Amino acid sequence: MRVAVVRFPGSNCDLDAVAAMRSIAGLSPELVWHESDKLGRYDAVVLPGGFSFGDYLRAGSIAARSPAMSTIRRMADRGTPILGVCNGFQILVEAGLLPGALLRNSSLKFVCDWVNLRVDSPRTPFTLLAQEGQVLRMPIAHGEGRYYAADDEMRALERGRRIVFRYSDEYGKAVAGSNPTGASRNVAGISNEQGNVVGLMPHPERACDPLFSPSGSVDGRLIFASLLEGAT
Amino acid sequence: MNVVISNKEGARDPEGETILRDLVHRSGFGDVKAIRAGKSLRVEVEGADERAAEALVRKMCDELRIYNPAAHSLHVEAGRLTG
Numbered sequence: 001m002r003v004a005v006v007r008f009p010g011s012n013c014d015l016d017a018v019a020a021m022r023s024i025a026g027l028s029p030e031l032v033w034h035e036s037d038k039l040g041r042y043d044a045v046v047l048p049g050g051f052s053f054g055d056y057l058r059a060g061s062i063a064a065r066s067p068a069m070s071t072i073r074r075m076a077d078r079g080t081p082i083l084g085v086c087n088g089f090q091i092l093v094e095a096g097l098l099p100g101a102l103l104r105n106s107s108l109k110f111v112c113d114w115v116n117l118r119v120d121s122p123r124t125p126f127t128l129l130a131q132e133g134q135v136l137r138m139p140i141a142h143g144e145g146r147y148y149a150a151d152d153e154m155r156a157l158e159r160g161r162r163i164v165f166r167y168s169d170e171y172g173k174a175v176a177g178s179n180p181t182g183a184s185r186n187v188a189g190i191s192n193e194q195g196n197v198v199g200l201m202p203h204p205e206r207a208c209d210p211l212f213s214p215s216g217s218v219d220g221r222l223i224f225a226s227l228l229e230g231a232t
Numbered sequence: 233m234n235v236v237i238s239n240k241e242g243a244r245d246p247e248g249e250t251i252l253r254d255l256v257h258r259s260g261f262g263d264v265k266a267i268r269a270g271k272s273l274r275v276e277v278e279g280a281d282e283r284a285a286e287a288l289v290r291k292m293c294d295e296l297r298i299y300n301p302a303a304h305s306l307h308v309e310a311g312r313l314t315g
Contacts, residue, residue: 053254056247056269062255 001231004032004042006072008063013049013085013205020205020220021046026228034068044081044125044227045072047088049141049203059102059144060090069095081125081227082197086142089189089199098190098199099157100149106182110143114214115180117188117202118168121161124195128226135172136165136219138202140180140188145201147183147190157190165189165200233277233289234311237299238270245269273298274311282310 005017014031021029029046032039039045053062063069069091076082076097084092092098105111117138119130130136149157157163165188166174167181174186181201189200204220207213239245247269256264275292277285289308293299299306 053250054246056250057255062250065255065259067258 001027001043001228002041003027003029003044003046003227004039005029005046005048006032006034006039006068007048008034008050008052008066008068008091010052010054011048011050011087013087013203016203017046017048017085017205020208021224023208024221024224024228026232027224032068034063034066036068037071039068039071040075042080043231045075045083047072047082047084047091048205049086049088052087052091055087055144058090058094060087060092060094063087063091064094064096073097076192076194076197079194079196081230083126083223083227084197084199085203085205086140086145086201089201090144092197092199097197098192099153100147100190102144102201103146103148104144105142105146105180110141111145111180112139112141113180114139114217115188115202116168116170116172116178117165117200118172118174119164120166121164121191121195123161124164124191124198124226125230126198126223126226127164128229129222130226133172135168135170136207136222137213137215137217138204138207138220140202142181142201145183146181147187147201149184149187154184157187160193162191162193162195163187163189164191164198165202233275233285234307234309235273235275235289235293235298236270236307237273237304238268238307240303240305243303286310 021027166186204223207220210216248267252267
């Protein structure tokens with residue numbers, strides 16, 4: 001399965017995403033520049049984390065109008081799996097492929113920590129291998145990741161089972177104390193209606209190698225292994 | 233009062249340049265010639281007339297170094313708080 005990892009000026013988790021997917025036999029990740037016209041040939045797309053276009057104007061707002069996003073919009077309509085991680089999630093929201101907004105953390109601080117994530121929707125191509133309610137351990141690292149959606153939008157997300165990940169405690173309870181950024185209803189990741197476009201603030205690509213994980217967590221592998229599982 | 237802090241005339245403004253080049257021109261708004269980014273503060277001042285309020289806000293911006301005079305220019309104008 002060929003997976004494009006789209007590079008914008010200021011992306012910085014692109015190589016981590018490639019390394020994480022390369023460690024899973026069957027996934028062939030490749031870096032693709034955001035101005036490339038080859039993006040449409042890939043089976044899936046990952047928008048990596050970083051600070052595309054310097055986070056100018058608003059995080060993700062300029063990348064959302066880049067040539068890559070026109071192609072990605074068409075691919076998303078066709079059902080191609082699209083994953084946005086951190087800044088990638090911000091880009092998907094700014095492009096209107098996912099609803100809501102990612103606002104400044106309620107603490108006003110850049111939060112860099114390992115968190116527990118509860119999988120609330122195992123039906124997306126990136127969570128197929130998870131059990132509903134399963135708790136995954138991954139790091140977050142962002143200043144603007146407090147998910148917000150208006151009440152009616154949030155209700156639609158809940159009804160459509162489009163809240164994919166919530167910040168939780170280690171037992172899977174989405175309590176206030178386990179919400180590192182003040183996100184609405186502990187939302188850490190959502191999908192579009194079809195389920196093929198998923199964005200999340202935590203970094204699965206940084207939780208794929210026990211060497212780089214204080215707890216030895218390789219839970220991020222589940223996200224990429226699910227992608228492969230859905231394709232076979 | 234409306235306070236706008238922007239990079240000094242003639243100083244490079246990478247944020248404004250990026251918005252112009254990678255968002256505005258790329259999206260077909262070719263007639264737009266320049267964009268300067270900045271910060272805007274809307275300051276409500278108790279019971280002062282306009283002239284006094286402006287002087288107070290300028291003094292505050294200077295004393296608290298709300299802008300850096302080495303790099304920024306300050307624009308203060310009277311305006312109602314709305315929204």
